[in-house]
Amino acid sequence: ARGVILTGLIGMDIQGSRSPEMHEAEAAAQGFALRYRLLDLAQPPEQDADLAQTLEMVRAAGFAGVNVTHPFKQRVMALLDELSDEARAIGAVNTVVFRDGRSTGHNTDSYGFAEGFERQLGGVALDRVVQVGAGGAGAATAMAMVKLGCRELVIVDPQATRAADLVARLPGGIARAATRPVAAEIADAQGIINATPIGMEGHPGVPVDAALLRPDLWVADVVYFPLETALLAAARAIGCRTAHGGDMAVFQAARAFDLFTGHPANRERMAARF
Ligand code: NAD
Incomplete structure (x- = not known):
């Protein structure tokens, strides 16, 4: 059996995020287990952690990757091994993938x-x-x-x-x-x-x-x-x-899911669920 794929979101005041549900339900529909954890640096228990520590913690814990949101999309860039061309041109990262010991920043927004x-x-x-x-x-x-x-x-x-x-x-x-x-x-x-x-x-x-x-x-x-x-x-x-901005939210998540798991997300299913 395949292990659980670990992913999540690093940000502040993200308790209302719909990403855990979108990612976990899509993985379940595809027949594998994925956990999407909210790492809210404005809330206990992560409140006093800084971005670099949190990123190192999830990498060491074996996460496949994390999304990054406000206020860290620019700041995270300096902490990564590589950036996609698109992330560099945009000047912001919302998706980090850990693979073969390296971290790569992408922008799916x-x-x-x-x-x-x-x-x-x-x-x-x-x-x-x-x-x-x-x-x-x-x-x-x-x-x-x-x-x-x-x-x-x-x-x-x-x-x-x-x-x-x-x-x-x-x-x-x-x-x-x-x-x-x-x-x-x-x-x-x-x-x-x-x-x-x-x-x-x-x-x-x-x-x-x-x-x-x-x-x-x-x-x-x-x-x-x-x-x-x-x-x-x-x-x-x-x-x-x-x-409206709803499709942006769905499709940025779909592309991040592709990057985290290597399995293309079913766009229509994710949109319907949102
Ligand atoms: P941000 O704070 O980085 O940038 C907002 C910018 O708007 C600032 O530069 C600010 O000076 C400017 N601004 C404020 N009032 C203005 C005005 N009246 N006229 C012109 N500019 C003005 O914020 P952000 O991270 O870019 O997020 C902005 C919004 O985008 C948030 O509401 C966020 O939820 C949304 N967002 C949606 C998605 C999605 O998937 N739909 C993805 C990312 C962000």
Whole structure:
């Protein structure tokens, strides 16, 4: 009999994560045992552990890998032996795989966003897109825009160095930091991506003034709790095409499952369960 595959998530305030259920149920459906442990560094018993110690602990315990989330996606990079090209270009790691004594960092958020985008917004115009938020999620959505063929991606973030860093790192030369007021940038765009936490539970509000929306704009959100944010609700109310963040959550998990186990996750089954 095969042993239990050990995986998990390192982050802070992650008790609401649906990843344990998604990963464990998919493994069970495929006929093998997998445990997905939450290693919440904001909670006892892991509260005083640091990221490096936690990573070393799970490696030594024989974990196949771990997901990494807020606030560690950037910090973990320096602790790994190798990075995938994509993780390096994005500048963030959400999946670490331990194999043959080495740790490799991957980023599956970009894949997850791209898959969700194509499912919910396939065929929309991508000549000019405005993205609000240039943190970890924003780096992944920007990379997805490169892959999906966006021609010009305008990055808005009140932390100007974050926007500038993302523009400098992103391959393809499609990104620029916003130079005009957001209203003017949106007036010329075909779509808006929210890559800020605004709209999620605990962060109410809208990341851009709903009065700037038009029916011909598409709107995509990375937030998935709730699935319909105030921004998406306002957009749908005037007839915009929209994409929620739920598919991103499912497909980033599916690709991480592939990497942890070597067995491709059944995407439809994982999505249906979510
Ligand atoms: P982060 O803190 O790294 O980055 C957020 C960025 O948004 C910051 O740079 C901040 O300055 C910027 N910002 C805040 N308010 C803004 C505004 N009004 N206009 C423009 N920029 C603004 O956070 P993160 O890790 O990137 O996460 C962002 C959100 O993405 C969270 O809600 C998280 O849950 C979600 N997320 C979803 C998935 C998924 O699978 N669906 C995956 C990753 C992250």
